[in-house]
Amino acid sequence: MxxxxxxxxxxxxxxxxxxxxxxxxxxxxxxxxxxxxxxxxxxxxxxxxxxxxxxxxxxxxxxxxxxxxxxxxxxxxxxxxxxxxxxxxxSLDQQVTWEEIIAFCHRRFNQYRKQKSSVGIWAEDGIQLKKLAERREPDIAGIRRIFGLPPFSTPEVERTSS
Structure with missing residues (x-):
């Protein structure tokens, strides 16, 4: 792997x-x-x-x-x-975003399904991470919850009053 x-x-x-x-x-x-x-x-x-x-x-x-x-x-x-x-x-190589981490988890669980199939001794959050990440499209909101992250939000648009 x-x-x-x-x-x-x-x-x-x-x-x-x-x-x-x-x-x-x-x-x-x-x-x-x-x-x-x-x-x-x-x-x-x-x-x-x-x-x-x-x-x-x-x-x-x-x-x-x-x-x-x-x-x-x-x-x-x-x-x-x-x-x-x-x-x-x-350096930028020494900064890792949660988006990169989630994408890595998704790739890992999908490319190595056989190697990652035995999860009997994993903690419940690891098993849930695997289930959410191995989908065709990962459940990003669910994975963020497992990592204890707030929901991903886009920056607020500055509003001007007229």
Missing amino acids: ADDPKISHCRTLINIVIAEVKTSRCALNGPWTDPEKANIQRVLRSVGCIPLDKIEEAASFLYLRGIWIDEAVTLRLFALGDSIDSELPL
Whole structure:
């Protein structure tokens, strides 16, 4: 099964993604943007795949650009949300919309029906996601409910009074 290329595209042995998930626009909370708090350093020490003498360098790159790569490890910050934020210090490849996630689920459940047929041990929300996503046209409103997202709404049109 092919994974999403935004996530799986990596030339190193180790591929680490730290994701911030929002129900609204893609964003990063303070722990991922404030170097003074040193939260990224704590996470990197906990993960344990970066030599201690490279943690500050990796954290610095993650705070500034959302990505750090050496010969063995690729580390990336990702933002998931309803829309892309061009102001984020992340490339567009590191921002994933719920529309993309729902489309991925739809493709996955339809292209790999046989592999995804045994769901007996799945939680009820996973089983419901599968049922809604494997339809010819996915039930987007139902899938959004399962993900805990508000109904998708189009931006309000500004009204002028006469």
